[in-house]
Structure formats: structure tokens, C-alpha cells
Amino acid sequence: MIVLAGGDIVLPDRILTSASLIIDQGRIADIATARGAPAGAAVVDVRESYVVPGFVDVHVHGVEGHDTLDGAGALAEIAKRLPRYGVTAFCPTTVACAPAELSLTLQQIADARVGRPSGAARVLPAHLESNFINPEYKGAQPAACLRLPTDARRDGEFSGRDILDVIEARQADVGIVTVAPEIDGALELIPRLVRAGHRVSLGHSAADYDQAVAAIDAGARHATHLFNRMTPITHRAPGLAGAVLSHDEVKAELICDGFHVHAAMSRLAIAAKGVDGVMAITDGTAGAGLPPGSMTRLGGRPIRVSDQAALLEDGTLAGSTLTMDRAFRNIVTMFHASIVQAAIMCSTTPSRALGLTGFGVIAEGNVADLVVLDRAFRVTRTFIGGEQVYEKSS
Numbered sequence: 001m002i003v004l005a006g007g008d009i010v011l012p013d014r015i016l017t018s019a020s021l022i023i024d025q026g027r028i029a030d031i032a033t034a035r036g037a038p039a040g041a042a043v044v045d046v047r048e049s050y051v052v053p054g055f056v057d058v059h060v061h062g063v064e065g066h067d068t069l070d071g072a073g074a075l076a077e078i079a080k081r082l083p084r085y086g087v088t089a090f091c092p093t094t095v096a097c098a099p100a101e102l103s104l105t106l107q108q109i110a111d112a113r114v115g116r117p118s119g120a121a122r123v124l125p126a127h128l129e130s131n132f133i134n135p136e137y138k139g140a141q142p143a144a145c146l147r148l149p150t151d152a153r154r155d156g157e158f159s160g161r162d163i164l165d166v167i168e169a170r171q172a173d174v175g176i177v178t179v180a181p182e183i184d185g186a187l188e189l190i191p192r193l194v195r196a197g198h199r200v201s202l203g204h205s206a207a208d209y210d211q212a213v214a215a216i217d218a219g220a221r222h223a224t225h226l227f228n229r230m231t232p233i234t235h236r237a238p239g240l241a242g243a244v245l246s247h248d249e250v251k252a253e254l255i256c257d258g259f260h261v262h263a264a265m266s267r268l269a270i271a272a273k274g275v276d277g278v279m280a281i282t283d284g285t286a287g288a289g290l291p292p293g294s295m296t297r298l299g300g301r302p303i304r305v306s307d308q309a310a311l312l313e314d315g316t317l318a319g320s321t322l323t324m325d326r327a328f329r330n331i332v333t334m335f336h337a338s339i340v341q342a343a344i345m346c347s348t349t350p351s352r353a354l355g356l357t358g359f360g361v362i363a364e365g366n367v368a369d370l371v372v373l374d375r376a377f378r379v380t381r382t383f384i385g386g387e388q389v390y391e392k393s394s
Contacts, residue, residue, distance in 0.1 A: 054088025
């Protein structure tokens with residue numbers, strides 16, 4: 001039994017000050033206002049700190065020099081390094097790749113989901129930022145790997161069918177699939193993916209408003225990094241972003257670094273959809289956690305870390321260097337949201353979107369995936385299933 005004593009506990013609707021959390025057998029056993037601890041319990045002093053539910057990042061490619069598609073050992077390294085940023089669970093995210101590479105990565109994800117090493121973040125089913133996107137809005141995605149769902153098999157090249165065969169074979173290991181709804185075959189593909197249990201996300205797309213609504217009607221319930229790599233929103237042509245903002249059933253990812261999306265537009269999105277409709281993501285690459293000027297990879301392609309993002313060699317924006325602790329801090333300090341709202345965006349909304357029962361909220365009986373933040377919103381401790389997996393050195 002562990003007691004986190006004397007901290008400010010961030011609940012779904014308020015902050016309970018100078019309170020304590022009692023953790024027993026990996027779950028939250030009690031939330032107490034008194035500081036007394038049961039006999040024999042290990043007491044952790046968290047005074048002058050916030051205790052929030054563990055962060056869930058549904059869109060992260062890598063961290064500290066390791067990319068999801070790097071091969072053997074990469075996923076384990078990412079899972080071990082994310083808790084220092086408050087991440088207790090994450091969807092390993094892939095750029096478009098060949099079927100053999102995708103199959104190998106999904107096998108590694110399956111292995112990591114079954115046997116989580118001590119000290120590592122929980123590995124959730126993958127987010128495929130996939131082969132089925134619009135080449136004109138590909139961003140840093142490799143053009144050579146983009147396909148249509150309707151592609152027939154050709155000698156010497158893989159087809160869209162080959163990618164779908166991998167997804168079907170590894171069904172349990174694929175959580176989210178990004179699709180551009182305007183490409184040939186997308187509107188037929190979306191309900192098929194939904195029936196198979198995948199969450200379809202709209203993104204990397206030139207879709208207009210009507211095309212986006214058709215995709216939502218077909219079952220899409222997620223939007224990949226809102227505003228980025230999609231048609232701009234205007235008052236006469238709301239586009240994909242306008243469709244996402246005006247449909248409550250769609251949950252939107254938001255890169256909360258203030259660079260990929262201006263803080264004013266981030267505040268607008270939160271105002272339009274509420275924190276229950278917007279989830280903070282990093283879109284973090286292997287450049288996250290590395291100093292500016294560092295060179296690393298995104299899906300095997302070289303990227304350079306700048307002071308604000310990650311870039312391909314030609315200067316194309318290639319994901320972020322954001323971490324979830326900074327995202328939380330930015331939501332409060334740049335977007336002017338409350339601490340409770342930041343916790344909902346970083347933990348509760350993504351957990352609910354993925355159907356994670358017992359996660360993302362501090363409540364009796366829930367899993368004790370928790371983060372302790374100091375008054376500057378820096379991570380000082382991370383707990384996964386009641387086990388302390390990270391402690392900031394003094």
C-alpha cells in the first residue's frame with residue numbers, strides 16, 4: 001500500500017487541496033482529506049504538488065533518438081523513456097511504410113502489450129498515420145509508400161490491398177488508422193475499418209466540408225492533428241477542420257506546442273468542442289528530448305531538430321519535439337485553460353476515446369496511473385499501476 005500524502009489531487013471537476021491518495025494493489029483505494037496513513041503503508045510526501053491522472057498520448061512517433069519504425073528494441077526504449085514526461089500509456093505511431101515493415105512493427109507492439117517491462121509506459125494498439133492519405137497533403141510522409149485502398153497488386157510493388165492484409169492479420173494491434181476521406185475507395189474503407197474495431201481518423205487530407213461529413217457519417221470519429229495538413233478553415237469553406245469542429249461525435253487531436261497550431265486557434269478549438277472533444281497530443285518524433293541541431297530519424301528518413309519542431313532535410317515540417325509534460329504546461333499557460341481542463345485533455349479525453357475503462361480519471365477503483373507535478377508543472381514522479389516508475393533526481 002502506498003499513500004501520496006498532502007498534495008493537490010486533480011479530480012474531473014475540481015482540485016482537492018492538501019489531500020491524500022491511497023493506492024492498494026495497483027488501484028486507487030481511497031481519496032482522503034486527512035493526512036493519516038494506514039499502518040504499514042509507504043508514505044510519499046507530495047505537498048506543494050499536483051497529482052493528475054497519467055498522460056495518454058495517442059499520437060507519438062518516438063522520443064530521445066528512438067523511432068517506432070527503427071526495428072528491434074526501439075519500442076521498448078520509447079516505452080521506458082516516456083514516463084519521465086508523465087506518459088503512462090501511448091499509441092506507437094507509424095508513418096506510411098511497406099507491408100513487411102508494418103507487420104514487423106505490429107508484432108513488436110503485440111509483444112510489448114503482452115509483456116510490459118517494469119518501469120515502462122503501457123503500449124496501446126498502434127496509430128497508423130497510414131498509407132491511405134492524400135499525396136498533396138502528405139507532409140513528411142514518404143510519397144513512395146502512399147497507396148489507394150482500391151489499388152490492385154502489381155509485380156515489384158506493394159498495393160493498398162497488401163497494407164489492408166497486414167491490418168487485418170494484426171487487427172488487435174491497430175487502434176487508430178488515419179485516412180484522407182476524399183481518396184478513391186476511402187468512403188468504402190472507413191466502415192470496413194470501423195466494423196473491424198479500428199478508430200478511423202481523418203487527416204492529411206484535401207477534403208472539403210461535404211466530403212468530411214460523408215466520412216463522419218461513414219463512421220470516422222477522430223481527427224489527426226487538427227488544422228495541420230488539412231485544408232484551411234474559412235467562413236465560406238469550412239473544410240475538414242470545420243466539419244470536425246462542428247461535429248461533437250468527432251474527437252480532435254491537437255498538437256499543444258503553440259507552433260504547429262497558434263495558441264489563439266488552439267483556444268478556439270477548445271471553445272468550440274470543449275475539453276471533452278479535444279485531446280492533447282505531441283506528434284513527438286525521435287527528436288523529442290534532444291537538443292536543437294541534433295540529427296535523428298522519422299520512419300528511416302533523416303530529420304533535424306530545430307528549436308521548435310523536427311524538419312526533413314528540405315525543411316519540411318516533420319512532426320514535433322513536444323513532450324506531454326510541456327503540452328500540459330502549455331494548455332494552462334498559453335491556452336489559458338484550468339489545471340482540471342488540462343488533465344482532461346491530456347488524460348481523460350484520450351482514455352475515453354480509446355475505450356480505456358478505469359483510466360484517465362482519479363477516482364476510487366481506477367487504475368493508479370498517476371503523475372506528480374510541481375508548481376511549475378514539471379514531472380517529479382510517475383506511477384503506473386501503483387508502481388513508481390520515475391522519480392526526478394534532486
